Amino acid sequence: METYYKPEDLPKFSKMSEGSPELWKKFSDWYGAVFQAGALSEREKALIALAVAHAVQCPYCIDAYTQESLSKGADLEQMTEAVHVASAIRGGASMVHGVQMKNVNSKLTM
């Protein structure tokens, strides 16, 4: 295997049904329902998905949800802000754990 991630693998996603069609059906019905317009619009949901895709650093999802965000009416500005939100939470999550570091530090030092 020369690389783990290949673009041509993305359309094979539905092959995950092989082995457990019932679970796949439940997953895909739920997945489809999640992205339908509700209290949040389809565009807002696509942008959240794009941000999460960056947080979990999934190349498949980044590709898919960049396309999806565009086709749900988002533009580069909105997508870039979504990536900043993901990055801020990732960075913030590291930073806020500094509190743990400080707790340990104050316990151990005079």
Add this chain to the structure above:
Amino acid sequence: MEVRHKSMKAFGESLANANEQLKIINNESNLPHFDEKYELVGEGELHASNIEIMQVNVGKMCNQVCKHCHVDAGPDRKEIMTKETMQICIDILKQTDIPTVDLTGGAPELNPNFKWFVDEIKKLDRHVIVRSNLTILKESGFQDLPKFMANHKCEIVSSLPFYKKTFTDKQRGDGVFDKSISAIKNLNELGFGKEGSGLILNFVYNPVGAFLPPSQEGLENDYKRELFNTHGVVFNNLYTITNMPISRFLDYLVQSGNYESYMQKLVDSFNPSAATNVMCKFTISVGWDGQLFDCDFNQMLEMNMDHGAPDHIKDFDMKKIENRRIVTAQHCYGCTAGAGSSCGGATA
């Protein structure tokens, strides 16, 4: 992609030629032919029914040179409908009860007989749609047109590919968004787009790239909110339109390496309920020189009405036009993908 200042035709580019475009779109051997796919609709071959709209392309000249333009319009295009050809259209309207005339181009306002034509159509009490690019209404010599269109109760349909400057100017040229907003303000002042005024102003969204349009309703809400909050302007409806893989958009698809995946996307998104309402079923399209087509896209591909229907308005015969078989090619997938696409927006 560079901003264009002239049409592809002016530069002698090969895709300015309809045959070269057809060679590309009909040569995709691993995609099913549109006619085969259309059979899924369950109505047999694609045929027209009652004619509700006469769409007249009054010329290919335009003050803009948008990157995606399916007409390959621009300031250099000289094809303009004559008054004589317009008169034949009027005569046809007199003989028939076609309720709506949809004027397109290029910028239809650039035809020197635009006002005369609208006047004559209105005398016959038909509804007139003007596909105005908005910026032309700010050019000197054209600033009286909003008033003229208000007096004649024309419905205005205008491209505004996004509610922000970036995407709009990318597709339509630098400064187009600001100029469009200024024209919309003038139109709003006259009542266009305002509820209860009876003056309709609709916008058209089309994707600024190789992707399909979002849901019409959701995007209309975004447009209404953003355009009102940011610019204080209002409009009636938003139509979402899919970019057809022809002319300058085809050129973009090929140059950007998106052609194959875009066609695949259109085919994969084929929607039978969008396909039952394709606009060629109730539209006839008249070219600047009087030739007849099933739609404006076929017009640009030089695919005239056929299968026993006349190919020029001088031979107009409603009996042969209603129920005619439509001339199709692979670009037709652009009308049937997702929620569908027509000059009046989504069809499903």
